[in-house]
Amino acid sequence: MQISDFLFPKEKVAYIISSATMQEALEKLEQSQYTAIPVIDGEGKYIGTLSEGDLFWKMKNTPGLSFQNLDIIKVHEIKRRIHNECVSINAHLEDMLHLAADQNFVPVVDDNQxxxxxxRRKDIIEYYTNNITD
Known part of the structure; x- marks a missing residue:
């Protein structure tokens, strides 16, 4: 069993680019119905995870910011309170499982990050539920 056996590919994942606006991030979260999504930079490298809570706290702590002007804030300007660590596609399965214990999903990167x-933690649990026998 390898990390790649659990991979939910980028093409099927809701994610946001760090140069996107807060409005775009809010819409992406709403469309996907997720509470958090990976953030990547312009080169495609994983840089963090953005959560609904991050958006909420940015709104609360930014005077004059409202739903009407969310397009003035870029995703890279939003402080992320949760740090989801990523794992290399070539890492040991145990490394990924350790991260999945504390994260709903584990971002996966290639050798160039x-x-x-x-x-998804859900997929890991389903796999082991279906394959563990007493």
Whole structure:
């Protein structure tokens, strides 16, 4: 069993580019119905995870910011309170499982730190539920 066996590829993942606006991030979260999504930079490298809470706190702590002007804030300007660590596609399975214990999803990167997808904790639990026998 390898990390790649659990990979949910980038093409199917809701993610946001760091140069996108706060408005775009809010819409992406709403469309995907997720509470957090990976953030990648212009080169495709994983740089963090943006959550609904991050957007909420940015609105609360930015005077004059409202739903009407969310396009003035870029994603890279938003402080992220949760740090989801990523794992290399070539890492040991145990490394990924350790991260998945504390994260709903584990971002996966290639050898150049380019984001290639995620591993969902849900998929790990389903796999082991279906394959563990007494």
């Amino acid at each position: 380019v984001f290639i997808g995620i591993i």
